[in-house]
Amino acid sequence: MKLIGSKTEAEFRESLTVSHIQHFSPESNSSLKSYLRSQNIPVENAYILNEIPEESTDFYSILISGSTVITVEIDKCSTQNCSIESNIDLKHYLVGLSKIEQIKLHVAKELSGMQT
Structure with a gap:
């Protein structure tokens, strides 16, 4: 899929960037x-x-390094009860994704520095 610079892509880019900063910036104290x-x-x-x-x-589906999607369960009370529920390569993750979710995934890949 080729990204075309649409408004939808821009909205995904902004929301993905905001959540990335919120959870993964050096200043973040996120339990995730x-x-x-x-x-x-x-x-x-x-x-x-x-x-x-x-x-x-909380459950999260996270693109890791542009190549793998993991699903993580984070217990709000104890980080000792957290777990990785699944670890899926992109080829398998793409199966059955809606068009809009595919766009979101490709924007995330672009942000992670991987070619789309």
Whole structure:
């Protein structure tokens, strides 16, 4: 898929950048960042594709280094109860994605420095 500079792409670029700064900047004290680092997962080029907040946990789908999507469960009460629920390469992650989610993924890949 080739990005064309659309308004949708610009909106995704802005929201992905904001969430990246919020969770993964050097100044951030995010429990998500702490957990990923404890698992030796690089966060410098990580972008959150989806976030599902629940009462006691949050679920995140995160593009890591432009090549893998992981789903992480973060317990709001204890970082010891966090886990990586899935680890999927992009080829398999793309299967069944809607057009809009594919655009979001390609914008995230571009932001991470990977070719789209």
